[in-house]
Amino acid sequence: MIEDKNQARTSLSELGEFGLINHLTQNFNIQHKSTIKGVGDDAAVIEMTDKQILVTTDMLIEGVHFDLSYMPLKHLGYKAVMVNLSDVYAMNGNATQIAVSIAVSNRFSLEAMEELYEGIHLACKGYNIDLIGGDTTSSTTGLLISITAIGEIKKEDVVYRNSAKPTDLLVVSGDLGAAYLGLQVLEREKQVFQVNPDSQPDLTNYSYLIERQLKPEARKDIVKLLKDLEVKPTSMIDISDGLSSEILHICTQSKVGCNLYEDKIPLDPQVISTCEEFNLNSTTIALSGGEDYELLFTISQEDFLKIKANPHLSIIGHITDESEGVNLVTRANQQIKLTAQGWNALQKE
Amino acid sequence: MIEDKNQARTSLSELGEFGLINHLTQNFNIQHKSTIKGVGDDAAVIEMTDKQILVTTDMLIEGVHFDLSYMPLKHLGYKAVMVNLSDVYAMNGNATQIAVSIAVSNRFSLEAMEELYEGIHLACKGYNIDLIGGDTTSSTTGLLISITAIGEIKKEDVVYRNSAKPTDLLVVSGDLGAAYLGLQVLEREKQVFQVNPDSQPDLTNYSYLIERQLKPEARKDIVKLLKDLEVKPTSMIDISDGLSSEILHICTQSKVGCNLYEDKIPLDPQVISTCEEFNLNSTTIALSGGEDYELLFTISQEDFLKIKANPHLSIIGHITDESEGVNLVTRANQQIKLTAQGWNALQKE
Numbered sequence: 001m002i003e004d005k006n007q008a009r010t011s012l013s014e015l016g017e018f019g020l021i022n023h024l025t026q027n028f029n030i031q032h033k034s035t036i037k038g039v040g041d042d043a044a045v046i047e048m049t050d051k052q053i054l055v056t057t058d059m060l061i062e063g064v065h066f067d068l069s070y071m072p073l074k075h076l077g078y079k080a081v082m083v084n085l086s087d088v089y090a091m092n093g094n095a096t097q098i099a100v101s102i103a104v105s106n107r108f109s110l111e112a113m114e115e116l117y118e119g120i121h122l123a124c125k126g127y128n129i130d131l132i133g134g135d136t137t138s139s140t141t142g143l144l145i146s147i148t149a150i151g152e153i154k155k156e157d158v159v160y161r162n163s164a165k166p167t168d169l170l171v172v173s174g175d176l177g178a179a180y181l182g183l184q185v186l187e188r189e190k191q192v193f194q195v196n197p198d199s200q201p202d203l204t205n206y207s208y209l210i211e212r213q214l215k216p217e218a219r220k221d222i223v224k225l226l227k228d229l230e231v232k233p234t235s236m237i238d239i240s241d242g243l244s245s246e247i248l249h250i251c252t253q254s255k256v257g258c259n260l261y262e263d264k265i266p267l268d269p270q271v272i273s274t275c276e277e278f279n280l281n282s283t284t285i286a287l288s289g290g291e292d293y294e295l296l297f298t299i300s301q302e303d304f305l306k307i308k309a310n311p312h313l314s315i316i317g318h319i320t321d322e323s324e325g326v327n328l329v330t331r332a333n334q335q336i337k338l339t340a341q342g343w344n345a346l347q348k349e
Numbered sequence: 350m351i352e353d354k355n356q357a358r359t360s361l362s363e364l365g366e367f368g369l370i371n372h373l374t375q376n377f378n379i380q381h382k383s384t385i386k387g388v389g390d391d392a393a394v395i396e397m398t399d400k401q402i403l404v405t406t407d408m409l410i411e412g413v414h415f416d417l418s419y420m421p422l423k424h425l426g427y428k429a430v431m432v433n434l435s436d437v438y439a440m441n442g443n444a445t446q447i448a449v450s451i452a453v454s455n456r457f458s459l460e461a462m463e464e465l466y467e468g469i470h471l472a473c474k475g476y477n478i479d480l481i482g483g484d485t486t487s488s489t490t491g492l493l494i495s496i497t498a499i500g501e502i503k504k505e506d507v508v509y510r511n512s513a514k515p516t517d518l519l520v521v522s523g524d525l526g527a528a529y530l531g532l533q534v535l536e537r538e539k540q541v542f543q544v545n546p547d548s549q550p551d552l553t554n555y556s557y558l559i560e561r562q563l564k565p566e567a568r569k570d571i572v573k574l575l576k577d578l579e580v581k582p583t584s585m586i587d588i589s590d591g592l593s594s595e596i597l598h599i600c601t602q603s604k605v606g607c608n609l610y611e612d613k614i615p616l617d618p619q620v621i622s623t624c625e626e627f628n629l630n631s632t633t634i635a636l637s638g639g640e641d642y643e644l645l646f647t648i649s650q651e652d653f654l655k656i657k658a659n660p661h662l663s664i665i666g667h668i669t670d671e672s673e674g675v676n677l678v679t680r681a682n683q684q685i686k687l688t689a690q691g692w693n694a695l696q697k698e
Contacts, residue, residue, distance in 0.1 A: 036401060036507075037507075037509065040510075040602070041440065041509055041510050041511075042405060042435075042436040042437075042439035042440050042510070042585075042586060042587055043403040043404055043405035043436050043437055043439070043440045043442070043498075043500065044403070044404045044405065045401050045402070045403060045440070045502075045507055046401065046402040046403075046404060047401045047402070047504070048397070048402065052385060052394050052395065052396045053394070053395040053396070053397065053402060054392040054393070054394060054395075055392055055393045055395060055446070055448060055481060055482065055497070055499060056391060056392035056393065056448075056482065057448045057450050057482065057483060057484055057495070057497055058450070058484050059450045059452060059484050059486055059493075059495060061452055061486060061487075061488055061489070061493075062489070063489040064452075064486060064487055064488065064489060065486070086391075087391040087392050088391075088392055090391035090392070091390065091391050091392045091394070093392070097404070099404060099405075099406045099497065101406050101407075101408045101495055103408060103410055103413075103493070132404060133404065133405065133406065134406060135406055135407050135408050135495075137408055137410060137413060137414070138410075138413055139410055139413065140410070140411070140412040140413060140490065140491065141489065141490050142489065144408075144410075144452070144493065146406070146408060146450055146484075146495035148404070148406055148448065148497040149392075150404060151392065153394075155396070158385075158386075158394055160386065160390055161389075161390050161391070162390075236391075237390075237391060238391055253389070
């Protein structure tokens with residue numbers, strides 16, 4: 001959290017827009033045969049023979065989606081890519097390219113931009129993604145990243161949100177709520193630091209939570225796992241806004257109901273202990289926390305045996321008729337109507 | 350320029366992110382067979398059989414790229430789309446889809462967003478574009494639009510920047526410098542208005558300039574014209590930053606030189622008269638003004654007869670060996686080395 005005030009600082013205007021783009025993108029290599037032309041022309045050129053193309057876009061804004069006092073720029077770059085790739089994987093697709101647009105105010109130096117792009121580069125390398133273009137401009141305040149991700153998928157493999165069927169099982173990858181709690185821990189440490197800049201926080205007990213907030217991973221591995229298991233989900237979505245919001249998306253679009261079982265929601269031990277410490281209800285956090293970037297999907301009952309013992313997947317409920325509504329079945333076996341209290345991008349904090 | 354203080358004002362947070370997206374996109378119809386799935390899932394799905402895909406992205410930021418005191422929101426929405434389509438046409442492609450991401454602060458009402466989307470809708474209708482997705486979020490200050498445009502093109506039709514050859518002719522569509530002068534006129538009127546809010550400006554003499562600034566059109570018609578004339582440019586770029594900057598892009602990437610003839614640069618009569626009034630050099634404005642969104646391209650000498658008499662096209666120079674450099678040949682027949690003084694997105698104003 002301690003800022004090095006003596007770091008090298010090259011002004012961005014020394015390079016100009018095109019110089020900057022060239023400098024920042026010079027280490028990015030093109031990996032995909034489908035990338036015919038990347039950075040450097042009016043538009044990128046892509047060729048996807050016999051495949052459908054997935055396109056998704058997400059924007060991260062300083063002061064709204066991230067706070068640079070505890071989000072290192074390298075992590076921010078990495079996370080901004082993950083947020084977008086996650087949407088491609090949620091279609092059951094293979095993410096292949098990204099275009100990155102960045103707006104920066106003059107308080108950011110070249111060195112800061114290099115750090116940001118280091119994170120983007122790491123994400124591209126780790127997930128086999130080609131950087132194919134973007135836009136770099138100045139902003140009046142703060143930093144803003146808008147990424148468009150492109151993916152490829154065979155027509156018959158696409159999984160939408162609107163095709164869940166009654167009796168399908170509801171499945172989620174990984175565990176939930178950790179990213180939100182990581183944010184709470186970081187916010188608390190920020191306040192401690194403001195009061196006492198010499199404090200040395202011991203964050204060992206929160207390491208998983210903080211990693212989930214600062215360095216989330218998009219679940220490319222789950223898409224592969226499902227392929228290996230020969231399971232094609234009947235519907236799928238990624239968890240960016242919180243479990244309840246995403247379940248409601250699937251149910252509304254599929255015109256079905258759902259029973260979600262509270263005791264089946266996967267929680268990391270750090271989530272449970274930190275919820276106790278913060279006096280929060282862990283189910284509420286899992287339902288409404290958001291930023292988990294796990295995959296939520298439905299499968300046909302007949303695929304049950306294929307996924308049942310898998311440590312990466314939890315069966316958390318089942319799809320019902322629309323008339324039965326969308327419910328949480330609590331540990332006390334009470335049925336509560338599920339409402340979306342996920343993070344609303346337009347709500348005032 | 351007079352703001353109606355009594356307009357209806359519905360807060361955006363009343364609708365929430367998904368309600369807002371649904372509301373704003375409800376009038377958009379899908380026109381292209383290639384759009385398999387538009388708004389409403391994790392990613393859009395596109396299918397382009399036997400075509401290559403063009404992807405380009407551009408961001409417009411309040412206070413950097415536009416000033417809402419003279420840029421009506423409807424025009425802004427229209428222009429934001431044009432800026433992106435222009436890049437697709439500059440590849441010789443057919444623009445087919447856009448994804449629109451918007452960040453707004455709470456000073457914007459639902460009615461303001463409706464106006465913005467009206468402009469986007471108008472652009473989509475006029476240019477036959479499907480809106481396939483995007484992201485809507487809050488910003489800490491101001492309005493920001495990031496658009497990604499998708500286009501399709503046959504492999505053999507793609508025109509890059511890096512393939513101009515010595516002896517090729519340099520051609521530009523339309524005329525240059527008007528958009529920049531339109532901005533100067535609007536800036537002047539804004540200052541007059543601030544001093545005297547009752548002043549009724551007579552902008553008749555500047556109508557073309559203002560239209561070019563507030564409602565530019567991407568040159569889809571030129572792509573079609575060239576196809577009809579059976580001319581495939583040897584290189585092409587759109588003029589967003591100013592003629593000299595774009596010529597330098599073509600020459601640098603193609604490893605060629607160029608002679609540009611000052612007396613051939615197409616100027617509208619309003620550009621000439623307004624340059625006199627503002628005591629500006631019209632050549633400088635055409636070279637460095639930017640935002641014209643015309644197409645600049647090179648053609649083989651043998652295509653000369655096909656385009657020579659066309660009122661939409663001006664031959665303004667020819668490509669030379671790299672060793673001869675990139676030069677402006679003035680009306681006095683002097684040769685001046687061309688330097689890019691176009692709008693630098695990262696320069697301090």
